[in-house]
Amino acid sequence: QVQLVESGGGLVQPGGSLRLSCAASGFTFSNYAMNWYRQAPGKERELVASVSNTGGSTSYGDSMKGRVTISRDNAKNTVYLQMNSLKSEDTGVYYCKTRIFRYDYWGQGTQVTVSS
Numbered sequence: 001q002v003q004l005v006e007s008g009g010g011l012v013q014p015g016g017s018l019r020l021s022c023a024a025s026g027f028t029f030s031n032y033a034m035n036w037y038r039q040a041p042g043k044e045r046e047l048v049a050s051v052s053n054t055g056g057s058t059s060y061g062d063s064m065k066g067r068v069t070i071s072r073d074n075a076k077n078t079v080y081l082q083m084n085s086l087k088s089e090d091t092g093v094y095y096c097k098t099r100i101f102r103y104d105y106w107g108q109g110t111q112v113t114v115s116s
Contacts, residue, residue, distance in 0.1 A: 002098075002100065002105045003024070003025045004022055004023070004096050004105060004107035005022065005023045005024075005107055005108070006020060006021065006022045006108065006109055006110040007020070007023070008021050009094060009111045009113075011113045011115065012086055012113070012114055013114070013116050014087055014088055014114055014115075016086050016114070017084045017085075018083050018112060019081065020080065020081040020110060021078055022036075022080075022096030023077060023078050024077045024078065024079070024096075024098070025077060027098075027100060029077040030053055032053050032098045033098065033099070034072060034079040034097070035050045035098070036048040036068075036070060036081045036094060037094070037097055038063075038092045038093065038094045038095070038112075039093050039109075040089070040091060041091070043092075045095070046061060047061045048060070048061050048063065048068060048070075048081065049061065049068055049069075050070065051070045051071065051079060055074070067083060067085045068083050068084070070082075079096055083112075086112075088114050088115060090112060090114050091113050092111075092112060093110065093111055093112075094109060094110050094111075095107050095109045095110075
């Protein structure tokens with residue numbers, strides 16, 4: 001079955017960096033685009049970044065554009081999110097997601113807390 005497992009979250013000071021990872025299994029990873037979303041407390045889930053199946057094309061949501069980089073390693077079945085210059089408003093749960101045959105699969109999320 002499809003599994004997405006995020007890791008790398010934690011507590012970081014404002015201005016700091018984190019790299020999130022999402023390990024995928026149960027499907028042919030290299031065939032599908034991958035996405036990172038986040039959900040801040042009391043807010044709706046929003047798209048942070050997307051990467052094509054080959055990694056050759058990326059796109060970013062407005063909220064973190066210029067401060068994040070999405071990448072993937074198809075040999076390791078893993079997608080990454082490098083986050084820099086983190087702000088307190090970046091606090092939330094970060095999820096990876098993929099869509100296979102019109103069905104969305106989500107990981108369990110990893111908590112990112114930006115605080116001094």
